[in-house]
Amino acid sequence: MPTSIAEGKDWSLRIFEQQKPDTVCDVGPGEGTYAKLFRPVHHGVWWTAIEIYKPYIRRYGLKNTAKRKDMYDEIHNLDARVAPEHLFHRDLVIFGDVLEHMARGDAVDLLRKAETAGAWNILVSLPIVEAPQGEVDGNPHEEHLHHWDASDMDDVLAELGGQVQSMRGETLGVWWWSRT
Template sequence: MIHETNDRNFLALLHQRIIDTESLLDVGCGPCLILDDLPYKHIIALDVHRPYLINRITNSGHILPLNADARLIGKLFVPKSFSAVSFMDSIEHFTKQDALDMLREAELIASKQVIVFTPRGFFPQDNVDHFGLNGEVFQTHRSSWEPEELERLGYEVTVMKGQHDQRNPAFVNTFGINHPPVDALLAIKNV
């Protein structure tokens, strides 16, 4: 099912849809910007670029950093080992095939939910690391996502209208100051 909302408060929408807060595997966490704002008791923050983890925003004890390639999650974690697996602003950094493979693995690793948050359509981003930590190669966008394709994969999708706009430096860098806002997708699959 696909819904639309003008509500741009991603965290509030996510909190409304979380069904179990025991544990989370956040894939492609970057410097862990929002992980302290999530209600999970235990979080594994996985990222391939070690400087993001070393310079993470949080040092909360319930958030454990793991430096690994996300494409290996099926080998790193056993089935049903986390309540949820999330890809928040990360799935677009992988090729479509790699992303689809990771989503299938995530559905085995999660006992309750797989969560995806990504721009709608192609949001070009190349050769830039807004965190200033030399992760340009990992910040490149390699795939685009539409609500219908995530719905076909069994996700309930919320189109967040105008989520990306001039408040976002990546948006301005990519589209310019006068470009209309770009939607985001919050997609959740209960497994």
């Protein structure tokens, strides 16, 4: 779904406020959950979005319009797995409820791609309970293709090196990986 439950958002916001990134790449923003949450607390941040499903860009107002302030400074309608590496060279790359929508190997490769490209921090949020989901509102990319176990994500992020903090809720697990 292009939305996310509230679980872990306050925890993520506290770390965001501590880190104060200047550049953010939001992968699969859907309705822009993280931009809506983070943008008001830290101004002057350059926000990039990579959204695979073009109808969401208009439906959720991700692109700038003359009537309202931009949610994102730049938006790319493409699959993050084939996105140019420079889009991941950011202070923070957000994978908010997106990695479960691809095969595990693709998700791991995408996390490695972000780290290799120079992401300073990576935020991951995903279901840690069985959460089957198919196509939603005509978007085939909403299907859940892999069920993540929290300890599996712990291991994947540990392999990247750096430091990892995590929060486990009843439904979602949230991880903040930092290069330092």
